[in-house]
Amino acid sequence: MATVNPSPASARVLKRRQGIGTWLSRATRSVGGLRVVLTLLPPVFWIAMFLLIPLLFIFVYGFSWYDDMYILHPWPFDGSNYLDAVRVDSEAVVIPLLLRTFGMAVLTTLVSLFLGYVMAYYIARIAKEKWRGLLMGLVVIPFWISFVVRIYAVFPFTNRNSFFHVWLTTNGLDFLSNLIAGFFQLGTGPMVVFTLMYVWIPFMILPLFASLSKVDPQLLEAAYDLGASRWRAFLNVTLPLTYPAMIVGSILTFITTVGAFIEIDMVGGGEWQLIGNYVWSQYGFTGGLPQASASAVFIIVITVLLINFYRKYSELEEGGYFGEIALMRDVPRTATVIARTPAVLYALDREDFLAAVTGHPQSAEAAETVVSARLAGPASSGYRTTAS
Numbered sequence: 001m002a003t004v005n006p007s008p009a010s011a012r013v014l015k016r017r018q019g020i021g022t023w024l025s026r027a028t029r030s031v032g033g034l035r036v037v038l039t040l041l042p043p044v045f046w047i048a049m050f051l052l053i054p055l056l057f058i059f060v061y062g063f064s065w066y067d068d069m070y071i072l073h074p075w076p077f078d079g080s081n082y083l084d085a086v087r088v089d090s091e092a093v094v095i096p097l098l099l100r101t102f103g104m105a106v107l108t109t110l111v112s113l114f115l116g117y118v119m120a121y122y123i124a125r126i127a128k129e130k131w132r133g134l135l136m137g138l139v140v141i142p143f144w145i146s147f148v149v150r151i152y153a154v155f156p157f158t159n160r161n162s163f164f165h166v167w168l169t170t171n172g173l174d175f176l177s178n179l180i181a182g183f184f185q186l187g188t189g190p191m192v193v194f195t196l197m198y199v200w201i202p203f204m205i206l207p208l209f210a211s212l213s214k215v216d217p218q219l220l221e222a223a224y225d226l227g228a229s230r231w232r233a234f235l236n237v238t239l240p241l242t243y244p245a246m247i248v249g250s251i252l253t254f255i256t257t258v259g260a261f262i263e264i265d266m267v268g269g270g271e272w273q274l275i276g277n278y279v280w281s282q283y284g285f286t287g288g289l290p291q292a293s294a295s296a297v298f299i300i301v302i303t304v305l306l307i308n309f310y311r312k313y314s315e316l317e318e319g320g321y322f323g324e325i326a327l328m329r330d331v332p333r334t335a336t337v338i339a340r341t342p343a344v345l346y347a348l349d350r351e352d353f354l355a356a357v358t359g360h361p362q363s364a365e366a367a368e369t370v371v372s373a374r375l376a377g378p379a380s381s382g383y384r385t386t387a388s
Contacts, residue, residue, distance in 0.1 A: 006302035055300075061293035066287050093278065094295050098302065101274040104189075105257040111206075113252045115197070116204030123205075124212035139205050147199045152196065153201040153267050157184040187269035195267045200256045204249035212238070213244030251307055258303055275299055305365060 037070045063077035123135045142150060156162040162179050168177040185191055215238055223233035261276030266275075279299070282292030 016115070044111040058293045059297050061289055062297050064290045064293075066290070070286055072289065080292070081290045082298070084291065085298040092274065094298060097273065097278050098299065101258055101276070104192060104196070104274060104305075105254050108193050108200070108257045109250050109253045110192060112197045112204045113250060114202045116201050116249060117208055117242075117246070120205050120208035120212055124209050125215075136209065138383045139202050139209075148201060148262065148266070151195060151263060154184065154198065154267070157181070158186050158191075161246070186267055187271060189272065190263060191267045192272050195263050196257050196260060199260075199263060200253050203252040203256065207245040207248045207252075208242060210300060211242040215241050247311065251310070255303065 010316075060074055062081050063079060064072055064074040065078040066072055066082075067174055088095055090227045119139075123132055123139075127135055156164045159165070164179045165181060168174070181291070183190060184194070219237050220233050223237050224230075228236065255372075259276055261274065264272055264274050264277055275295070279292050279295050281297065282288035
């Protein structure tokens with residue numbers, strides 16, 4: 001096979017580039033801090049330039065004000081815009097809209113979590129492996145299309161004179177046409193929730209699919225051997241293992257829903273305005289920049305606090321409730337299994353568990369026999385089992 005030698009000019013350029021890299025590596029070899037600084041400098045510069053500095057400008061604009069000539073003055077600071085954003089009296093605007101937005105975001109997140117989990121579970125655990133790539137492609141491909149175009153794709157369901165409803169009526173499916181048209185009504189809450197879920201549900205499906213694909217089948221087999229039904233094995237094994245993915249998907253869906261405004265404007269009408277629509281409208285007319293900036297800062301602060309609280313609470317729940325739920329329930333006398341990280345804890349139901357920890361030999365031996373028989377072998381050497 002013939003080899004292609006680079007031209008002298010290309011060889012010199014390549015050698016020069018390699019020389020710069022080698023020189024930087026040797027120059028920073030004995031200075032670990034300098035190497036870390038050079039590594040972090042590009043991403044830190046990017047984040048500061050396109051995230052932190054714009055946020056600082058928005059924060060300063062919240063203290064600015066307009067004179068009679070509509071000239072913006074950032075100094076001296078005027079805190080009335082932030083006071084208007086946090087007011088809670090009868091003339092308050094931001095907080096009522098923010099509460100409505102959070103309510104819609106929570107409802108959208110719950111609907112997306114339920115439907116997204118069902119779809120991700122089917123793709124990861126039920127569908128044949130040869131179809132999983134195609135099904136996940138159908139989930140990801142909509143990201144390549146503008147969400148405005150995707151929202152327009154829903155409009156045929158809302159218009160009774162569209163080709164879809166005409167086809168249903170022509171084929172004698174009037175009841176189905178009335179049912180669909182009754183649900184897909186513009187300017188209603190269900191339509192807003194459906195649209196937000198329809199647009200942002202891929203953010204929920206992707207982490208759930210990745211997590212469900214990594215669930216070890218041996219854990220489920222051990223649960224079945226201990227007498228657990230498929231439903232109980234799902235609750236005590238699969239669900240706790242996918243809890244981190246549920247948190248990630250919920251946070252992503254919640255954040256995108258809180259900041260949505262174009263979707264609401266297209267399907268919600270004037271009666272379903274959320275906080276994003278208010279900020280957008282304030283930015284859209286002369287003199288609204290300070291109030292819009294103060295409202296945006298207030299929204300960011302509240303959202304970050306809620307997400308941190310949710311993350312901390314979720315960590316406690318993951319280590320507490322989901323780890324001990326099967327031990328505290330008065331369930332039928334059937335064996336259950338609990339999966340915990342890093343170890344796998346196998347336990348019987350409440351009565352057998354109490355008998356085991358108090359030294360009853362039969363329950364302890366029965367549990368140990370089943371577990372040892374199931375997990376004997378090199379494939380399960382990474383797991384630690386206990387009967388208590």
